Each structure stands twice: as structure tokens, then as C-alpha cells.
Amino acid sequence: MWLRDVAALPVRLLGLGILKPTETADRDYKTSAVTSEAITEAILRGEGIDADEHVKKGQKARAAHKEAVEKEWERLGSQSGQAASGDQCEDRSQAVKRKEAVRIADGHPPEGIRNESQPRRIPGYDDDPISGEGRGGKEQM
Known part of the structure; x- marks a missing residue:
């Protein structure tokens, strides 16, 4: 398992930097769904919506996730002998x-x-216009 994490480190550093994209997407979806459900229920009951409360909950969840991600980066970086x-x-x-x-x-x-001043070559099509080879194959005479 350790080798897999170390081997994946360059991809993470040069890519999007998302450690576990499917888990991140699932977490974001679940957070959004819970918040949307709470707001919808409040509207259906005719209650006021406390937007600040929902914003604070979202900020806390993001801060906790960010901290967990940073710890994971540090763990992977220290395992590979370099700081990520x-x-x-x-x-x-x-x-x-x-x-x-x-x-x-x-x-x-x-x-x-692409540089538009140079014509685009199509392999197998524009191979050799003088001999007739190319342009879809040898031309019939």
C-alpha cells in the first residue's frame, strides 16, 4: 500500500491535486444534499431560513476536510522522503x-x-503528391 501511495504522489503534484476525487465528490454532494434538504424543509414548514448557520456549517466542513487533506499530503510527502x-x-x-x-x-x-501559415499534413493522404501515392492511396491512371 505504501508503494502505491508514493507512486501516485507525482500524479497528484502535477495533476489536479485531488487525493481521492470520487470521495471528494461524494462528500461535496452529501454536504450539498443535506443543506438543500434542510433549506427545503424550512421553506415547506414556512420557517425562516438561517443562511448564516448553513454557511458556517459548510465552512466548518470544508475546513475539516482541508485539514485532513493537508495531513494526508504531509504523510505522503514524509514517506517519499520529500515534502509535498x-x-x-x-x-x-x-x-x-x-x-x-x-x-x-x-x-x-x-x-x-497550430500555426495556420503552414499547411496541415495528413499522414497517408498527403504523402507524395508527385508520384501519386498518398491522397487516399495510389491513384488509378
């Missing part, structure tokens, strides 16, 4: 920005954007 900190994510973000700046400075379009 926000600085590493920030360093990765800065590296990506520098790489993008260098691409633009060298005259290349930003990553993910």
Missing part, C-alpha cells in the same frame, strides 16, 4: 510558463495552437 508542498506545484507552474515564453520567443505558436 505548494512550492513544488508553484515551481512546476513557473516552469510551464517559462517553456511557453521560450516557444513564443523562438517564433513557435503557443502549445496547443
